[in-house]
Amino acid sequence: MLTARRLGKRYGEKRVLRGIDLALARGGFLVVTGPNGSGKTTLLRICAGLAQPTEGTIERSATRAQVGYLGHEPLVYRELTALENLDLYGRLYRLSERRERIGMLLERFGLWDARHERVAAYSRGMTQRLALCRVLLHEPELLVLDEPYNALDEAGAELLDAQLAELRRERTVLLATHDPARVEPAASGRLALAL
């Protein structure tokens, strides 16, 4: 699903990633760990197709439509409601049963009652739940999750645990976290980045 060789990234003079090799087979679950500034986010952005490496190569069998990316920002519009945000993404991903899928995800992540509220009125935890709905909306083959537990309360985190355990069987997951113990049961491999 994903193979990287001698991957490196520079921003001007600053090198943020060097010599990364990774291979992630379909159905694999790779946990990326490392201190702040070790390049976890950059690596995940490259793997999702949002950034290009300056050194090395990356091969990804998943197309753009098959990637679900969760970054540090929720990638949703604050002035739109949860329903409007997901509807926009549903249209852009050309989902055939858009409304049903959106309804199901909002229910699952406990946002159904707040579906008509603007995201600006959401707490950080609710926004993160909505971001997870956005990521899962088009049932991506490759999930790239950067600190997905950020801002989630315990109930939200348990919901994500259950979701990841379910996805583990049929999807490929690349997840960066500062709390590897949390995802250890689901993980098939671990990549530790150093400064």
Next chain:
Amino acid sequence: MTYFRDVGALARKDLLLELRARDTLPAMLLFVVATFVVFHFSLPAHPSKLAASGLLWVAILFTALLGLGRAFVPEREQRVLDGLVLAPCDRSAIWLGKSLATLAFLVAAQVVALPVYALFFRPLSGAAVLGVALADLGICAVGTFLGAMAVATRARELLLPLMFLPLSIPIVVGGVGAGVADSPGRYLGFLALYDLLFAVVCWASFEYVVAE
């Protein structure tokens, strides 16, 4: 057809955002009307046709710049552009959707601005209004493209006018010409050619603006 459905969804989203936040259109309206009021009181009572036409185009360009400067603000604030870039739609649909929404704001501002201009200075001919309409297309096509480039930089507020104003000189030449010339046809043709040329360039190269 799916391409135009994507464009429609993206443009509709921008109109909805403006309806909610009311960040752009009221500012454009206030700016353009205030500009005409200032010009009205700071200039001689009856400026020449050419001078009055110049004033109109200064006001139109800077009003458009105000709208263009805010065009990608919602995408920048939440990094939503990453989400749109990852979507499987053609990336030029992002540019076209945003251009259409910006065009709607600019036209809405001009619906108020042009009668105010006619009231303070002189009535506009049909050719002048057609020139404004053609110029709007070019302004929005080029301005949205440059806005997407500028939004990725730290000096975005500075960069957008620096890139946009030189590229808008042909629009001013065509617009002023269409408003004052006895036979405005060639100026209107020039504006239409500018629109076509830059729309194709922006449409074809937008992908490289949003991809890192």
